[in-house]
Amino acid sequence: xxxVTQSQPEMSVQEAETVTLSCTYDTSESDYYLFxxxxxxxxxxxxxxxxxxxxxxxxxxxxxxxxxxxxxKSFSLKISDSQLGxxxxxxxxxxxxxxxxxxxxxxxxxxxxKVLA
Amino acid sequence: NAGVTxxxxxxxxxxxxxxxxxxxxxxxxEYMSWYxxxxxxxxxxxxxxxxxxxxxxxxxxxxxxxxxxxTEDFPLRLLSAAPSQTSVYFCASTMGRGGxxxxxxxxxxxxx
Numbered sequence: 691x692x693x694v695t696q697s698q699p700e701m702s703v704q705e706a707e708t709v710t711l712s713c714t715y716d717t718s719e720s721d722y723y724l725f726x727x728x729x730x731x732x733x734x735x736x737x738x739x740x741x742x743x744x745x746x747x748x749x750x751x752x753x754x755x756x757x758x759x760x761x762x763k764s765f766s767l768k769i770s771d772s773q774l775g776x777x778x779x780x781x782x783x784x785x786x787x788x789x790x791x792x793x794x795x796x797x798x799x800x801x802x803x804k805v806l807a
Numbered sequence: 808n809a810g811v812t813x814x815x816x817x818x819x820x821x822x823x824x825x826x827x828x829x830x831x832x833x834x835x836x837e838y839m840s841w842y843x844x845x846x847x848x849x850x851x852x853x854x855x856x857x858x859x860x861x862x863x864x865x866x867x868x869x870x871x872x873x874x875x876x877x878t879e880d881f882p883l884r885l886l887s888a889a890p891s892q893t894s895v896y897f898c899a900s901t902m903g904r905g906g907x908x909x910x911x912x913x914x915x916x917x918x919x
Contacts, residue, residue, distance in 0.1 A: 699847070723906045735897065735910035742905070781849060785906040793838055793857060793901070794865065795908065799849040 692717045694784050696798035703772045704806050710757075711767045711801045713782030720744075722786035724758070724765045729800075730778040738780070741765065769803075777805040810834065813898045813911025820888040820918045828883040828914050830898030836909075838901040839881040843867065843894040844913075850897065856881055888918045 693716045703709035715724070726738040741749045741758050748756050753770045769776055782798040814829045832839065840855035852865030856875040870892060872884040881900075885892060898911040 696849075725906070725908075727908075733895065733913045735899075735908070737907055740905070740907065788904065791857070792863070793904075793906070794852060794855060795840065795899075795901075795906070796852075797842075797850040799847060 692719070692784055692786060692796050694782055694796050694798040696782050696801050698801045699799070700802045700804070702804045702806055703769070703776075705772055705774060707772055708768060708770045709772055709803065711769075711780055711782075711803065713765045713767070713798055715763050715765065715782075715784050715796075717763070717784065717786060719786040719789070721788050722784060724756075725783040725785070726754070726756070726765075726767045727781045727783060727797075728776075728778045729781065730775075735781075739767065772805050774805050774807060777803055779803075811898055811900050811909050811911040813896075813914060815914060816912060818914060818916050820885075820916065822888060822890060822918060824888050826885050826888065828885075828896055828898070828916075830881045830883065830911060831879050832881075832900040832909070833879065834900060834902065834909065835878060836900035836902055837878065839875070840865070840899050840901070840908075841871070841873065841881070841883045842897045842899065843892075844897060845894050853883065853896075885916075890918045892916065893918045 722743045724741045728736045757766045779800045784796045837858045841853040842850040854873040856862045896914045899908040
């Protein structure tokens with residue numbers, strides 16, 4: 691079975707600095723997608739970034755980028771020039787199951803990011 | 808665009824009561840799912856559906872039922888509420904194979 695592990699329950703970063711959130715996953719599948727979602731205090735889940743496993747190039751969205759290491763099964767999120775609005779819970783997620791037809795999502799336990807002014 | 812509409816936003820139940828959490832999406836997505844979110848445990852999949860008439864169990868299905876009679880609607884039923892079901896519940900629908908999920912606003916449920 692696939693698993694997603696976020697080993698950092700909480701991280702802090704100074705405003706304007708850079709922070710990296712870690713995520714590792716375990717799977718025997720070769721076809722899958724990886725995601726980072728943000729959950730601010732409003733509770734709304736917001737997609738931050740998505741990575742397709744068959745693409746070697748790391749995804750980037752403005753100040754957010756990932757370091758995707760497929761062989762190591764690692765998918766870290768880098769936030770550059772951190773802003774107060776980045777403070778939130780961040781979830782790493784995996785989607786596979788295309789061969790079996792299940793298409794299930796699996797989420798990590800989350801990392802709470804605090805941004806210090 | 809309404810996206811994913813989830814109701815109610817808050818609910819308090821007594822042990823043994825039943826209720827239905829409603830979820831509707833207007834994006835014609837085939838795949839829909841229900842999660843519960845508990846502190847320190849992330850989002851855990853309760854049930855999911857790959858299309859109208861097709862549902863399957865997720866990681867924590869016990870105590871919950873679902874049905875999918877239309878593409879738009881995917882209600883979650885609590886048959887006999889227990890304090891262990893106190894949680895925040897999210898409904899989501901997924902666009903295509905690439906899998907961007909769109910979430911409802913969540914329901915905070917307390918079972919006394």
